[in-house]
Amino acid sequence: MRLYSFFRSTAAYRVRIALGVKSLDHSIVPVDLLAGQQRSPQFLSENPQGLVPALTLDSGTTLAQSVAILEWLEETHPDPPLYPEGTLKRAETRALCQHIACDIHPLNNLRVLRYLSDPLGLEQSTVDNWYAHWIHRGFTPLEKAVGQFGKKFSLGERPGMVEVFLIPQVFNAYRFKVDLTSFPNITALDERCQQLPAFYRAHPSRQMDTPQEERA
Numbered sequence: 059m060r061l062y063s064f065f066r067s068t069a070a071y072r073v074r075i076a077l078g079v080k081s082l083d084h085s086i087v088p089v090d091l092l093a094g095q096q097r098s099p100q101f102l103s104e105n106p107q108g109l110v111p112a113l114t115l116d117s118g119t120t121l122a123q124s125v126a127i128l129e130w131l132e133e134t135h136p137d138p139p140l141y142p143e144g145t146l147k148r149a150e151t152r153a154l155c156q157h158i159a160c161d162i163h164p165l166n167n168l169r170v171l172r173y174l175s176d177p178l179g180l181e182q183s184t185v186d187n188w189y190a191h192w193i194h195r196g197f198t199p200l201e202k203a204v205g206q207f208g209k210k211f212s213l214g215e216r217p218g219m220v221e222v223f224l225i226p227q228v229f230n231a232y233r234f235k236v237d238l239t240s241f242p243n244i245t246a247l248d249e250r251c252q253q254l255p256a257f258y259r260a261h262p263s264r265q266m267d268t269p270q271e272e273r274a
């Protein structure tokens with residue numbers, strides 16, 4: 059499998075974590091979003107949506123959209139599972155994941171933040187306030203949900219789909235210097251996950267396209 063990725067992309071980071079948790083062999087094809095490579099004819103021929111991640115399977119088919127890719131990985135490589143047992147628990151997990159993927163991430167992704175600056179003309183400080191506002195609104199219900207994991211993970215002794223979505227969003231919030239002191243459960247969960255090999259290796263500071271100055 060080939061994962062089209064950008065080191066800092068939170069949506070690609072989700073898929074990198076899941077590939078690692080499931081120990082699936084893959085190569086990474088970096089797509090430099092800052093240089094606009096996502097709009098190149100070559101990349102658009104792989105993923106007409108012009109976004110990372112995209113996953114090219116051994117059959118040659120390319121899947122787009124991180125949620126679709128993660129669901130495909132879970133269905134075709136169920137071991138270890140990223141969802142809990144039981145239809146209700148799985149629905150609750152999907153609700154948390156979609157809260158992040160649909161209600162937080164799209165408001166704060168690269169093209170939206172850029173549009174706020176140009177053409178809308180907002181100052182960088184106002185764009186930063188926009189970013190922090192949506193993180194605070196989004197993290198408030200998540201903080202309560204994560205509190206129920208105690209000092210463990212969403213699946214008890216191990217992390218699952220909630221962490222796959224949440225940890226990249228926490229990374230991005232830190233990158234934008236959002237004050238996360240009112241989210242101690244979330245930041246503690248992030249620290250626990252960073253100790254685990256799949257999360258450690260998927261981190262944006264450890265990718266082949268990570269610039270020297272952003273390497274861990």
Ligand SMILES: N[C@@H](CCC(=O)N[C@@H](CS)C(=O)NCC(=O)O)C(=O)O
Nearest residue numbers: 067068069109110123124167168169
């Ligand atoms: N809903 C998509 C979002 C993908 C997305 O927004 N990717 C960003 C990076 S995190 C991207 O490729 N941005 C390129 C651009 O905005 O031009 C998913 O979950 O895969």
